[in-house]
Amino acid sequence: MIGSNPKKTMNKKIINIQINRLPKNPGVYLMKNRLDEIIYIGKAKNIYNRVRSYFYKSQNHSPKIKNLVEELVTIDFKPTPTELEALILESRLIKSFLPKYNRQLKQYKNYPFIKVNLKNEFPRVYLTYDCPDDGNYYFGPFNKAYSLVEDIHLINKIFKSRTCNHNIKVNPMDHSCLYDQIGQCVAPCNGSVAKGKYKELISEIIDFLEEGESDVIEDYLKHTSDKKKDLIAKQLFEQAQKIQRDQNRLNHLIKQNRLLKDAQQYADSVLLIRENDLHFAFHISDGRVKNRFPLDQPSHLIDSLNAITDQSNDTPGQLLPGIESTGQLFSPLSKECLDEMKIIIHWIRSDQGNHLIIPSKSISSFLDSLKSNTIRQLSDIYSLAPNYLESQIV
Numbered sequence: 001m002i003g004s005n006p007k008k009t010m011n012k013k014i015i016n017i018q019i020n021r022l023p024k025n026p027g028v029y030l031m032k033n034r035l036d037e038i039i040y041i042g043k044a045k046n047i048y049n050r051v052r053s054y055f056y057k058s059q060n061h062s063p064k065i066k067n068l069v070e071e072l073v074t075i076d077f078k079p080t081p082t083e084l085e086a087l088i089l090e091s092r093l094i095k096s097f098l099p100k101y102n103r104q105l106k107q108y109k110n111y112p113f114i115k116v117n118l119k120n121e122f123p124r125v126y127l128t129y130d131c132p133d134d135g136n137y138y139f140g141p142f143n144k145a146y147s148l149v150e151d152i153h154l155i156n157k158i159f160k161s162r163t164c165n166h167n168i169k170v171n172p173m174d175h176s177c178l179y180d181q182i183g184q185c186v187a188p189c190n191g192s193v194a195k196g197k198y199k200e201l202i203s204e205i206i207d208f209l210e211e212g213e214s215d216v217i218e219d220y221l222k223h224t225s226d227k228k229k230d231l232i233a234k235q236l237f238e239q240a241q242k243i244q245r246d247q248n249r250l251n252h253l254i255k256q257n258r259l260l261k262d263a264q265q266y267a268d269s270v271l272l273i274r275e276n277d278l279h280f281a282f283h284i285s286d287g288r289v290k291n292r293f294p295l296d297q298p299s300h301l302i303d304s305l306n307a308i309t310d311q312s313n314d315t316p317g318q319l320l321p322g323i324e325s326t327g328q329l330f331s332p333l334s335k336e337c338l339d340e341m342k343i344i345i346h347w348i349r350s351d352q353g354n355h356l357i358i359p360s361k362s363i364s365s366f367l368d369s370l371k372s373n374t375i376r377q378l379s380d381i382y383s384l385a386p387n388y389l390e391s392q393i394v
């Protein structure tokens with residue numbers, strides 16, 4: 001055939017054969033080039049459908065996907081019994097193999113934190129990429145630095161905390177800067193605010209980061225909502241839009257705070273899920289899913305929970321990949337653990353089916369309840385919450 005490339009045609013045929021062998025189940029797929037290097041890792045509810053989609057309507061694909069398909073020679077896969085496990089496996093494999101077409105790679109390396117340098121006499125709030133245990137306050141990690149820079153700018157503006165890095169204690173200034181003049185800094189530099197008052201302001205920022213709530217933020221949101229209405233009435237839409245953007249930013253930050261809080265709260269827990277009428281218990285330890293226990297009847301759940309609480313019993317469940325390779329878990333609250341917890345919390349929030357998450361410290365009371373209630377079928381267990389949970393994630 002004129003213009004056809006026999007090598008490409010052959011490659012296409014080989015890929016088609018591989019696609020037809022893919023399962024229609026959840027799992028992870030690994031795409032490799034002619035050197036057998038993994039160039040992309042993805043997850044799917046249905047591996048066959050997902051991989052097939054790379055080869056349909058290819059004219060609409062991004063340049064990245066077109067290049068990926070061009071380089072692709074082999075497709076491997078790892079089926080998983082649940083979609084959640086596919087998500088976790090994908091994340092672990094990406095971190096291990098660092099495939100060139102996985103964008104998460106860059107994000108993973110560059111997780112930023114909010115830092116409050118409490119060791120300074122007049123602390124500042126700013127972005128950092130490190131989180132050492134050095135007596136300063138760190139909050140995060142967050143996904144995107146460019147958006148966090150804007151968030152921090154807004155926090156400093158609303159709370160009027162300083163943004164300069166002058167050594168105020170050593171060199172008090174007799175004049176302030178523009179931030180004081182435009183009302184965006186309480187100006188500790190020239191003694192306009194006492195050290196104690198300034199520290200109160202910093203505590204309020206930390207409370208807001210920790211709790212996602214603050215009187216200062218509430219006042220700001222109320223005041224700006226009134227102002228926005230006014231601007232709209234005067235048809236000053238551009239200024240009203242700017243206020244809306246700041247409000248959206250604050251609301252997004254509050255959601256992020258909740259996500260991080262949940263991630264930390266459930267870093268040691270048991271997650272019970274039902275998927276395709278199958279039930280599983282996932283043991284989460286130090287922020288990583290360690291084991292999966294398939295459950296066929298209520299007694300299996302009791303056995304699994306006993307095994308999880310019994311430290312001497314090692315791994316009666318299915319050990320998840322990524323645990324055995326390192327031999328030990330990551331330390332609590334590391335970036336890797338929080339990343340995995342975020343995946344789990346996101347999944348729980350988007351799950352429409354049955355699930356229940358039990359913090360480790362509540363497992364024994366949950367077990368008592370399982371024993372004292374007559375649980376005839378596994379689907380009944382999901383209604384045993386929330387008495388045994390401090391907060392149900394929804």
Ligand code: SF4
Nearest residue numbers: 162164176177185189
């Ligand atoms: S007003 Fe003073 S403390 Fe505030 S940012 Fe300016 S120089 Fe720093």
